[in-house]
Amino acid sequence: MMIGNKKLTQSIFFWLFRIMSTVVVLVLLTILYFVFSRGISTISWDFLTKAPEDGMVKGGIFPAIIGTLYLIGGSLLFAFPIGVFSAIYMHEYIKKGKIKSFLQLMTNNLAGVPSIVFGLFGMALFVNKLKFGDSIIAGSLTLGLLVLPVIIRTTEEALKAVDDNYRMASYAMGASKLYTIKKIILPIALPDIITGLILSIGRVSGETAPILFTVAAYFLPKLPHSIYDQVMALPYHLYVLATSGTNIEEARPVAFGTALVLVMIVLVTNLIANGVRAYYHSKYKK
Amino acid sequence: MAQIETKNVDFYYGAVQALRNINLPIEHNTVTAFIGPSGCGKSTLLRLFNRMNDLIDGCRLDGSVEINGQNIYGKGVNVEELRKQVGMVFQKPNPFPKSIFENVAYGLRVNGVKSKSEIEDRVEASLIRSALWTEVKDKLNRSALQLSGGQQQRLCIARALAVEPSILLMDEPASALDPISTSKIEELIFELKKNFTIVIVTHSMQQAGRVSDKTAFFYMGEMVEYDSTTNIFTNPKQERTLNYVTGRFG
Numbered sequence: 001m002m003i004g005n006k007k008l009t010q011s012i013f014f015w016l017f018r019i020m021s022t023v024v025v026l027v028l029l030t031i032l033y034f035v036f037s038r039g040i041s042t043i044s045w046d047f048l049t050k051a052p053e054d055g056m057v058k059g060g061i062f063p064a065i066i067g068t069l070y071l072i073g074g075s076l077l078f079a080f081p082i083g084v085f086s087a088i089y090m091h092e093y094i095k096k097g098k099i100k101s102f103l104q105l106m107t108n109n110l111a112g113v114p115s116i117v118f119g120l121f122g123m124a125l126f127v128n129k130l131k132f133g134d135s136i137i138a139g140s141l142t143l144g145l146l147v148l149p150v151i152i153r154t155t156e157e158a159l160k161a162v163d164d165n166y167r168m169a170s171y172a173m174g175a176s177k178l179y180t181i182k183k184i185i186l187p188i189a190l191p192d193i194i195t196g197l198i199l200s201i202g203r204v205s206g207e208t209a210p211i212l213f214t215v216a217a218y219f220l221p222k223l224p225h226s227i228y229d230q231v232m233a234l235p236y237h238l239y240v241l242a243t244s245g246t247n248i249e250e251a252r253p254v255a256f257g258t259a260l261v262l263v264m265i266v267l268v269t270n271l272i273a274n275g276v277r278a279y280y281h282s283k284y285k286k
Numbered sequence: 287m288a289q290i291e292t293k294n295v296d297f298y299y300g301a302v303q304a305l306r307n308i309n310l311p312i313e314h315n316t317v318t319a320f321i322g323p324s325g326c327g328k329s330t331l332l333r334l335f336n337r338m339n340d341l342i343d344g345c346r347l348d349g350s351v352e353i354n355g356q357n358i359y360g361k362g363v364n365v366e367e368l369r370k371q372v373g374m375v376f377q378k379p380n381p382f383p384k385s386i387f388e389n390v391a392y393g394l395r396v397n398g399v400k401s402k403s404e405i406e407d408r409v410e411a412s413l414i415r416s417a418l419w420t421e422v423k424d425k426l427n428r429s430a431l432q433l434s435g436g437q438q439q440r441l442c443i444a445r446a447l448a449v450e451p452s453i454l455l456m457d458e459p460a461s462a463l464d465p466i467s468t469s470k471i472e473e474l475i476f477e478l479k480k481n482f483t484i485v486i487v488t489h490s491m492q493q494a495g496r497v498s499d500k501t502a503f504f505y506m507g508e509m510v511e512y513d514s515t516t517n518i519f520t521n522p523k524q525e526r527t528l529n530y531v532t533g534r535f536g
Contacts (some may be wrong), residue, residue, distance in 0.1 A: 095343050165380035169442070172336060173393040173449065174370035183392075184382055 035259050042257030051221035052254075055246035067231030068205050068265070070224065071215065074140025075147060075204050079107075080197055082144075083151030091159040092153070092181055111149035116209040118146045125211035126280055137227040138194050139215025145199040146210050154196025158189040191280030198273035202266040208235040234262045287355060289483050290335060292327045294349035297330060299342065304330045306507045308349075312500075317475060317484045319494035319515065322504035322530070328487045331504070332455050333420050335485065336372040337365050353453070370397065373446030376459075377458040381430035381436035381445070386422050389430045389441055393449035408448055414446035415476050436467025443474065454478065456486040460493065472478065472497050491531055502529045 034251075042281055053059030090107075094100045124144025132138040162185050170180040186193075216236035224231050241255040242248070288311030297305035302423035305327045312318050313339050333339045334351050337358065343389045350357040358368055370393070381389050390409040400404055409426075413419040418440040422433070430441055439459060446454060455473070460468040475484060476498045488494050494515065501518040503526075511518060511527045522528045 040294045163380070165376060165378060166382060168338065168341075168376060169380045169382065169445075170392075170396075171341065172338060172369055172374040172376075172394055173445070174368075175392075175396045176366055180398060188383060199486075 002132070009198045032263070035256065035263050038253070039258075039260030042253045044108060047257055048261070052219065054101035056219060056241060057247055057250040057254060061232075061237060061254070061261065063223060063256070064226070064232040064234045064237040064238055065261065066223055067233040067255035068235075068262075070136050070231055071139055071143055071211065071233055072201050072204050074136055074227070075143035076197065076200065078141060079144035079148045079151055079200070083148050084155050084193060087152045087159065088181060091156050092177065092185070099201075107149050107152050110145075111153070114209075115146055115207055116212075119212050119214060120208045121145075122210060124240075127214055132228065134213075134215055134217075134230045134232055135228045136215055137225060139211045139231075140227075142210045143204045143207060146207060147203050150200045150203060151196055154199065155193050158192030158196065159185065162188045162194060191277045194280075195273045195277050198269050198276065201269045205265050205269075206235055206262060208239055210238055234258055234265075238262065288312055289354060290485070291352045292331070292349065293352065294394045295331075295334070295351060296348040297327075297339070298346045298457070300344045304507055305334075308509050310502060310509060310512060312483065312485060314483055315479055315481070316500060317479045317486060317498040317503045319390045319484065319498035321489075321491060321494050322510075323507075325487075325506075326504040327500075327507040328466060329457055330506045332457055332485060332487050335453065335455055336369050336374055338374065340365065359520055370449050371451050372453045372455060373449065373451035375442050375446055375457070375459045378462050379430065379435055381433070381438050381441050383431055385427045386430050386433070386441060387426040388449050390444045390454065396422070397449060397517060401415060407442075412444040412448040413441075415447050415478070416440045417470065417477075418444055421425070434467070436463050436470060439463060439467070439471060440474065443478075447478075451482070453483045453485070455482065458487050458489060461489060491519070491533075503530060512518070 011224045035169075047060050048060060048065065050060035052061065053061050059208060086103075090100060090103050094103075116145060119142065122138060122145070126132050126138035126141050166184050166188065167180060171177075175183070211233055213229055216233050217230040218240055220232050238255055238258045241251045241258065290310075290312040292308045292310045295305055295308040296303065309332060310331075320332060322328050331408075334359075335353070336345065339345050339347075347359055351359055351367070353372065353501065356363070374479065382392065384392075387409055390412050391405050394405050394408055399408075410419065410423075413422060418437060421437060422441075433441060443454075443459075460471045463471065468507065472493065475486065478484060479499075486494075498515045500513065501510055501515045503518060503522075503524075505526055511522055511524045513523070517523075518527060519531050522531060
């Protein structure tokens, strides 16, 4: 009797775990299907390469794609070095103790700040105080702050995954800490660090709130000339089309086309991330 | 004069005392084995000789460790220079995920050797010395991780030898290896002692008996007995040593 009960409990939980993970996969597939089925008919060469026309219900989304690419580049240019350097400091230099816990607590809290608060902060500091105005640089810096904790945390995980035996071997050869980091630790951790970088591209390209008050333009068919210009961006364009366009019903297909492009950017960067990781892992084994 | 000499060494990990009043002279070009049960302090003592314990938080040393007459814990000692003189081979083979050639060249590059031909010569010489050359000379650019465990360990020995240390510390270098690889490492130790002072920590008493000239037996942080290997194994003065080497405990 007891044994029968144990078996039953085992199989109940097994199926519980299995059903829950199936739900996760189904949710993702449903979202993808939803976006694909409604967006794919809108996608064309013109859609990808032309500016919006006729109150944004016709034409393309080229300026928004370009704007998003600029914001990705700008924010990572700023956040990647700062994130990687501070992760190296936190993981390789300071010993366990109060300062380290404090830094980690702060990083985690930074990750927990709602993105709209980053948007407000970016507006107050970069747009107004530093007088950048609504601009690529203000938006990039704001988005950079947002992904900083992501980069710090993935870099820290990457460094943690480097076997301590390699550090020992290098120190025992008389190598300094900096030399060991440069020649041994970073090359080994690089694939995982790059993975983190690419994942943060997905994050940056999809965020709306941080760019709302710092860079995003409602309608701006011209491409930017400098980092002090405004740009359109995919997530904000999508928001505009869905809520405040001149003709919301007519703009629906364009909205779904935009959503599809955005989802594709994120999907492709994630696939690249996996590819890069797999490539480096096999490279070390050769 | 002894090449390595510890004087009244007490060593603590935080509040735990790991070594008690160790006074140990080690001669030039000899093999000295440290034996004793797990946790007796033998590895800790070994790691004092190249200051690897510095990397552990909260440890403290009283007394002095002298190498060639200089206290390596004295003021103004350059730890990186010390470690170039005192090479180390670890328990688990730990070649870098780089090519065989780059593994051996690593220490030379750390030392700022730039000349390509000099690096090539010294890599070859070190691989010959570590009895690995014939097995790897045709695949120097292949990843070191493709070698077998025993080959990896000999590669680590080559890596340590490339910077021409005078002392080689070995922390249970064969404990992760099969019997054939182990006997190769032991033959190698026998060869190397012509040019190097070797200190080896081992769990295997047979190994200590085969490779070492002198043996020190440690128990609970104390050095119970230090004598020629023959005396330790056939005619120990302390009862605790006798009990350990005859397998009655440990």
